[in-house]
Amino acid sequence: MSGNNMRQYAFFLGCIAPNRYPGIEAAAIKTSKKVGIELLPLKGASCCPAPGAFGSIDLNIWYAMAARNVVLAEQMNMDIALICNGCYKSIYEVNHKLKHNDELRDGVNEVLKEIDMEFKGTVDVWHLAELYYDPEIVGIKKLADSVTRPLTGAKIAVHYGCHLMKPKKERHFGNTENPMWIEELVAALGAEPVQYRNKMQCCGAGGGVRGYDLAHALDITNEKMINLQEVGADALTEVCPFCQLQYDRGQIEIQEKFGSTYGLPVLHYNELLGLAQGMNPDELALDLHAVDVEPFLKKIL
Template structure:
């Protein structure tokens, strides 16, 4: 999408509108600051989840994802997402259907029963990439009014943003740069930490199937960030946000430990650096609280 394209179909997914509307508010506010509008995809369903759903029943997963893509095509807009799971499902479904004519024909036969068709005319964009590549670092930096010069940020990518790298198209899944770039334009530092590329602990149904193990993975990740002096963690995934924020309350019940390590969606972090309030960014509705260091 070019800079002149000013509107996206916003695929909200499940977690953002139902559990963390602050992610939606922060993202829409920042996009609008740069002249980019979003339009909701009326009638869209769950993406559906790439791991739990897509891994077990592709024959159902793919038509559901294709239906969502078809809605955006009918709007004549590209899609923007704020969840890695949604990104993974929709982008991979688009990739599979474009690459396999027989699969496309089979899927469209199902969609045709509901008056829809996948044509392959939309594109799935992560909001992180829209800010980094479409708006650009220089324009974003011009809007920073509250520099984060003394803040150390742990970046967390999650599982579905970087991999499979041939489909995602963001370069190496080991040598990362996009979140680091966005944090650093605020003046923040992004120290390396041991479990930087580790899952948040919730993926693949683990949060539901084995809650204690899921929380232990999360605990290890957060502690490894704290040990190198990080003040907060930023990420690009609504589902990771649920695990990393709400999970700290669950971890207190399970292990008797409450870290209160601040968790921010990347647009919430940028929003603070741009002078937006905790309330405007929905940070007042989270389990973890923001320290004065982030609110100066």
């Protein structure tokens, strides 16, 4: 359809973005269009499936289920773009493993044959954030040029999450001790990125731990909240809706369980980009956030 320099990707949605924070989905589509990326529906996609919950029970089923999602994109002859670190682990990693391990691929294809599908290994998988950072695709300059309402004066901390960059030897992002590339993406919006202690620590939700032992998961989150509070961040941003859920709803749960209150707004990078490109809060469904985003909006609007 759009031959005018738009790069097209099959948009893998996952679960939590479309079904809990739909503003992330809406923002991803609209904001990407303004920087030359068109996200097309990946019809019939499912849960990635959840690497912690599913992978823990049987890695072979996890491979097969994730492969089915990849095959849907292969049928469109299109690379996948996605917006969640958990999905990235499933979709990127399984795609990569099956491309390079014949035994695994044959095993998966035996199962997929039952539903008339075959994994061929013809597409690649990307997180939208890495496409934004890549100067060949979008790059910081183009991103900054798309900003119509700079987030000037806002101090924003970054949570990288785990499964986008780690394990580093199965990824291509380099250093995982103190990366700064998402801070660059934040600075491109006119905001001031702030550093905090133990930035790369997990949000606490992964591996099925949020469901298995909520207090344990929240105690990890709370440690991050203490470190974030120390540096006076106005908001936390991330590129993973599951981390977002853990920080956003988690702050309410932390209040109930531990009695600590933070009130730190948590926004997916695409929601932040949407605001910076002039989208209104009601175009982002920010009212679905558990922690009131209003104090942050007052700062930037």
